[in-house]
Amino acid sequence: MTRYPDSIAAAVEHEIVIKKSRFIAHAIPARSVPDADAAIAGIRTQYWDARHNCTAMITGVRGDQARSADDGEPSGTAGMPMLEVLRRRGLTDLVVVVTRYFGGVKLGAGGLVRAYSSAVSEALDRAAIIHRRELVAVSVEVPHTDAGRYENLMRDWAARHDAVMDQTGYGARGALLGVRVSPELLDRFDADLAAASAGLVAARRGEVSVIDVPAG
Incomplete structure (x- = not known):
């Protein structure tokens, strides 16, 4: 039997706070790259005053299209860790956006990776999965x-x-x-x-x- 990646049934939102920085994660179903881009644009409009809106997406019934962006965070500390969470979960046809409001305390590269990964992982824990x-x-x-x-x-x-x-x-x-x-x-x-x-x-x-x- 051919196995396909799972997806999520509906959008979810989850927020965590780490050393006074707010990380607001949105996981949104997206059947195509244009759908994902539209979802990202909507989040950026909603959170226009945030310092960072970092993104990761996987689309395609086999999960063969993937993209991520750090949006001003140090290279490799946001988008890629978020994308790896999606891959580990075996998901496709969704986009995740993590909005960060800086709290004044630097987290370091390792701290950022953990923060962005945790925000996405905890958001997906709250999502309804579809096979x-x-x-x-x-x-x-x-x-x-x-x-x-x-x-x-x-x-x-x-x-x-x-x-x-x-x-x-x-x-x-x-x-x-x-x-x-x-x-x-x-x-x-x-x-x-x-x-x-x-x-x-x-x-x-x-x-x-x-x-x-x-x-x-």
Whole structure:
């Protein structure tokens, strides 16, 4: 099974204070570099009076685009440590911005690295994680009178096999039930459906796509 980096479901904000300096971390979903740039511009506008707005981003379904910036901090003390947190967590399609209001006490290079890394790490601890999974669309057409029974069967199967239900459609000939199934479980689904329907109902396989699935 192909594994993809995770992402976050929604933006989070977290602040830490170290030796009177405030570090305000924002982690924001971003599906593309332009999305990330727009998020960064918004934070910089909001915190226009801060001395530093340091950034790190990873985008692409495989996490193949990455960028960071120290924004005036000593080279390598902010952006790269922030980016390393994202990489260690196995995340993509997000940008993190850490705003620093200087408190008058210098932290040194090591102190800055720890501060920016901690701000990002603690913010991500508060984020809702979503997993990216490669799933196959499977559809099952049944008579209207049987739709409720088969929908319940499929929901129960999906819950037990980590699959994802699609919305049910209704047409002139019957109800169209959909579920997203891991490729390695397709034969199991077919067999279980055949057993539940005494061989009267068969599934049709459709496209393969990468789906966001909430963690847990």
